Amino acid sequence: MDPATKPATRPFEDATPLLTQPEELRKVAAEKGYLFFKHFFAREEIMEMRSLLLGILQEEGLLDPGRPLLDGIGNQPVIDALSQEEVNWNGIGTTRQVYHKVQKLQQFHAFAHHPKLLAMFGALFGERVFPHPRNIARIMLPSEELKVTPPHQDFLHIQGSADTWTCWAPMGDVPRSLGGLSILEGSNKAGLLGVTAAEGAGGLETILCNLGYEWAEGDYEAGDMIIFHSLTVHKALPNREPGRVRLSLDLRYQPVSQPIEHASLMPHGPFEWEELYEGWTREDLMYYWQREEFQFLPFDESIRWQKDKIC
Known part of the structure; x- marks a missing residue:
């Protein structure tokens, strides 16, 4: 793309000072549709999770055996196959x-219950937080066959409460060149936008009709995270670092008083909780949603396409 035509972007602003100012935290979150936190987690705990995830890739022969595990360098011939x-x-x-x-991995699901995350979302919601058990890991192999996630709004896929927020946490350093997350700042105020079919995660791309918003992005370090509203448009940047795996977690939260769609209580993937829980030692992480009294909203397939339109 010609630099002269490249869309304008703005850097992330660290929202850490707002953690002690709940009212301002909520105000800025409502205005921007997202909040970025620098060094929210200890680097050591992120690298521990990174090691667990990369260890699985190593078991499957998907990492270069001649490079250190934490470098996350793919075994390219195996990946290309x-x-x-x-x-x-x-x-x-x-x-x-x-x-x-x-x-x-019990440790993977336990991360969603991190005390700092629950405290931060409690301040944002002003009430008790419910962490969705449908936790997602993005383990993006360096493959030319891999499709980049297009601009989209999460609400179309998760539904339930529009006040659901996602925490996107990189498991390691993720500079823009490795394909971090980019946010269309303020787009949460535009409501539910039109979509069209697209390649990449979710299979839908939001149609951006000259909304006047700017993309916000930046380089992530291990321990950084970003949270965003279910109507906030976001996308992945392409991985321009040959051979490197990109790791991140998608964790979702909502006020416990809000309605939910039943699939948010199911595992991500065609798996069953009973089988995934084999060998776990923490009963507090298992079926914890059964202690809640939710109002369930049915998934409305029609809203995914009723706004299909061209600008």
Whole structure:
């Protein structure tokens, strides 16, 4: 793309000072549709999770055996032998076999219950937080067959409460060149936008009709995270670092008083909780939503296409 025609972007602003100012935190979140936090997690705990995830890739022969594990360098001949269907399965950037092992990790699901996350979302919502158990890992292999996630709004896919927020946390350093997350600042105020079919995770792309918003993006370090509203448009940047795997977690939260769609209580992927829980030691992480009294809203397939339109 000609630099002269490249869309304008703005850098992320660190919202950490707002953690002690709940009213201002809520005000800025409502205005921007997202909040970025620098060094929210300890680097050591992120690198521990990174090691667990990369260890699974190593078991499957998908990492270069001659490089340090934490470098996350792919075994390119093995990756290149994977089909387009394999690397684009379920929008998570890796194979079903790898993802099944990830979903069985108690430590992966425990991360969504991090005390700092629950405290921060409690301040944002002004009430008790409910972490969705449908946790997602993005394990994006360096494959030319992998499709980049297009601009989209999460609400079309999760439904339930529009006040659901996603935490996107990179598991390692993710500069823009590795394909971090970009946010269309303020787009949460535009409501539910039109979509068209697209390749990449989710299979839908938001139609951006000269809304006047700017993209916000930046380089992430291990420990940084970003949270965004379910109507905030966001997208992945392309991975321009040959051979490097990109790891991140998508964790979702909502006020416990708000309605929910039943699929948000199911595992991400065609798996069953009973099987995933084998070997777990923390009963507090298992079926914890059964202690709540939710209002369930049915999934409305029609809203995914009723706004299909061209600008």
